[in-house]
Amino acid sequence: MTTINNHLSDAILMAYSAATLPEAFSLMVATHISLCDECRARVESFDAVGGAVLEETTVETVKLSGDALAATMALISAGAAEPAAPKPARKASILPAPLQDYVGGDVENIKWRSVGMGVKQAILPTSKAASARLLLIPAGAAMPDHGHKGIEMTMVLQGAFIDDGERFGRGDVEIADSDLDHTPVADIGEDCICLAVTDGPLQFKSLLPKIAQPFLRI
Ligand code: ZN
């Protein structure tokens, strides 16, 4: 079990629970909580609060008849008594299930496009409000130096990267905003694969990536 040190904020987990996030950020949360028990528990508690609020408003309008209530209770207790389904044995995947739905499989199904300097990306099909992409940074290589117009969240799926002296491993999320100029460098030993979502186009510092930017949609 890997230890996750860098989590999502309550604000974004709450927005996820309320289903108000753009698709790309929803995908980020779904992917993170599939690896992170801590954030998943927080989402479940927000879901419960949201459900309770919903229930309060419906109970006033819909009065359950005694029979319906008994039937519901019977269903609940039947559900509770059911043994947990055994987990199917399968090889450990790099991409958590929410991402596999977008890619149509695991890492071998990702359609990479070169961004230069060995870095590759694959843009995922999401609504235009925000963008989501997978990034592959070769072991020991750096992401092009860039700033941000909006918020960027980057979560590690394979390998690790180091940014400003901090190490981000599988499941860790780095959150960058317009105040941060950064150059994440992939850890040596393994190529780093990340999921990156952003609500604004990145601003690349050096000329070449800037020219390529409109073509690469990053
Ligand atoms: Zn977490």
Ligand code: ZN
């Ligand atoms: Zn960035």
